[in-house]
Amino acid sequence: MTDAFSKLHPTVNFIFFVFVLVLSMFVMNPVCLALSLVCAFVNAVYLNGIKTVKLCLKFILPMVLLVIIITPVFNHQGVTILTYFPWENPLTLESIVYGTASAALLSSVVLWFSVFNSVITSDKLVYLFGRIIPSLSLVLSMSLRFVPKFSAQFKNVRNAQRCIGRDISDGSIVNRIKNGIRIISIMLSWSMENAIETADSMKSRGFGLKGRTAYSIYKFDRRDLIVLIILALLGISVSISAITGVIDFNYYPSIKGNLADVLSLVTFFLYGILMLIPTILNAGEGIKWKRLRSAT
Amino acid sequence: MIELLKKHKYKIIAAVCAFAVLTCAFLAGGSLGDNAPDVVKSSTSDVAVSAENTTVSQSTNESTSPTESPTKATGKNKPEQKATAPTSTSKTKSEQSAVSNQTSKSSSSSSSTSSKPSTQNSQSSTSSKQDKYKTDPIPEGKPQPVEPQEQEIIDNTLKCTFSISCATVLDNMDKLHKSKKDIIPDDGWILKPVTVTFNEGESVFDVLKQVCKDNKIQLEFSFTPIYNSAYIEGINNLYEFDCGSLSGWTYEVNDWFPNYGCSRYEVKNGDVIEWQYTCDLGGDIGGYYSVGE
Incomplete structure (x- = not known):
């Protein structure tokens, strides 16, 4: 498996996952959710192949269905009343939409964690926090x-x-x-x-002693620095717009939010690029490889 | 046969044990469920008795009144000051407490509870007066609750006046959750007073449900078995706690805030029902605190 992203320095990998996981967990904007879900799926398929599809069918699909069904049954907020349950509480459009959004959020986080597990192996984890x-x-x-x-x-x-x-x-x-x-x-x-x-x-072996040195095969080179800077810029700008409420989206009591104004479009663009960094790196590697082969 | 029994004796013993345990659990659970208020009562009276015992022992030791015992404990170091008078009184006190133990029980327990915070007081003193759904006594001249299970709905059309108001929110817009600003009407009326028809025997809750359905107003409730009534969580997407931690929905019938749930209030012909949103536990609409229990 040649994954250019996994070959970066573990710190860069880890910071990427911190940004991506935190943003996917807390941003409820539907466009961001869709972006996160698609990017997580692309990355997971690239890294794990058929295993991801199995995970989706076995675990994520039942979970999604359960969340979509359960949310409107227990949550009756929303201005659009579709019909009434037998126990006379209303079934609202908003709760169905919210259930779908939270299902997307859950499945994207699960997929990102599956990517996390295959990129940050246990030796990288020990290296990072050892x-x-x-x-x-x-x-x-x-x-x-x-x-x-x-x-x-x-x-x-x-x-x-x-x-x-x-x-x-x-x-x-x-x-x-x-x-x-x-x-x-x-x-x-x-x-x-x-x-x-x-x-x-x-x-x-003296693990954890003070002043103990450890051999590591990871070296922080210029490529890592470039990726880290781009990553930090993208992540921080998306975080700022999430905190200041540019991409806020309300599900209750009525579905309301800006999806088409300039600031939020820019944010969506940056968010998409941030989540596609591994894919972009891999694609770049592939193009380079092809060019080198055709040159000889 | 005996061999078979011997072979399986552990299985048989295990089955019998399991059955016995389950039976005991079932019986105990059933009796616990039935006598839950009694259990509470006995436990509180136990507390009262133990408190009384401690006060009695204190009074026999030295003090004239149990409430002053901490100060008396310091005064114990210099007994010559009160050597003349208090000894005689303490003796009589001890005799009295020994003789009239039964009669002093009520007085001392009431004094001990009255010195405690009022929650303890209300729990111990009203547990006997509350009905089985924890409702305090109904004031005279006000209708008694009718359990929703016993309500008989007779198909004959009666009329009442019905309104839903959230005017108190207008004074507390700063506390209101940001996303809920749009759903508050400018004048505070979610439903202006209207005359609605209902069937005889219906409760306030039934009328509310019907009115909300007819007027396409969102309503969420949950049935609370301990009060045998529905609890109104939100009307028109305005929920409890949306406007501060003391906010929620209350109902008022003929200028009285009933002290029981809306499923237990049977509506009479010509009643004036007002659903009001409070931001201060009823204080801002003239209920609960301002009425003074």
Whole structure:
């Protein structure tokens, strides 16, 4: 996988995600939501391919439907009354629109986090926070690592137990429960021992000590600086217009907001560019590669 | 057969235990649900008794009046000042408290509660007088609540005057949420007084629902079982707490703010019903505080 954005310095990656996630979480303007959703989807598909589509179908689609249905059922604000529920509270157009908007917000944030996970790997996370908050970053990377490690070990233990006829699919219910409990107890003691071993080995290597140096393969070069400056300018200007209320949008009591005046159009443009930075970098890389190949 | 029982004895014991636990839980839960007010009452009376015990013990120790006990505790260091008079009184006090324990219970408990904040007072003193939906006694000459489950709607057309007003918001525009400015009418009337028809036996809430539907006014409510009444959260998109933390909807019938929910007020022919938005817990429209309980 050649992703130009992932090869940038981790600090630049992290700042990008801070801006993008915070803005996607707090800006409820429908145009911004649509931009964020589309860009998140494009980035996620580029990075994770078919996995993203699976995530969308399995998790995001049911969540979206649930939010769109649940919001109007429990929220009755809005001036446009469409009809009345059997319990005599009104069903309003505004609440349906708001439900759709919040579903878009939720799914875009989930998609951005899936992008975050594949760009900021655990070694980058430890690199970023290893010196500032060593214990937290160690705990974070250990716990992120824990789930796949645990399930792999679980499979091993279960197979071993099956070989001596103590599988959870054998015998009566009581026997099955006994075997299951045995496997869980094995897993618990294993994971505790494992955690202690990891902690001991980190300690013996002097993790988190003052003045300890760490080898890192990341170097902050000119390209990183350029991207960081562009990123900061875009992010700060969009944040300012979000805070000052240029792109404010009201869903209740009536749907109201400026979508077409110059300032908000400029903001939408900047917002779109900010979120497309990874895509732009990748596209640029691709064009360069093609040009170099055709030159030879 | 016995072998089978032996083989499965743990299962049988487990099933019996589970059943017993569930039965106990069901019975206890049912009785708790039924006697919830009694439980509250007994607990408050326990508090009163314990408070009384402490005051009695204080009075037997040294003091003449329980409220002055902290100052007396400092005065204990120099008993020669009051050596003559207080000893005799304290003795008589202790005898009295020992003899007339039962009679002093009421007085001491009332004194202890009256010295406490008024919330404690109202809870302990009115829990016996409140009905099962926590309604204080209805003033004389005012209609008694009719439970919505018991209301019989008779199909005969009666008339009442109905209005919805949010005039108090006009004085508190600075507190109003920014997005709600547009929905406030200039004169404060969401619905000017009109004569509406209703069926005999309908409650204020039924009339409100009907009027809002007819006039295409948005209305949101939630039914509150503990008061056995609907709670009006918002009318015409103006919600509770939209104009400060003391704001919300109230209703007034024939210049009286009923002290029970709008689902329990049965409308009579010719009643004047006013729904009013308050920004100060009723103080700005002549209810609650200004009436003085």
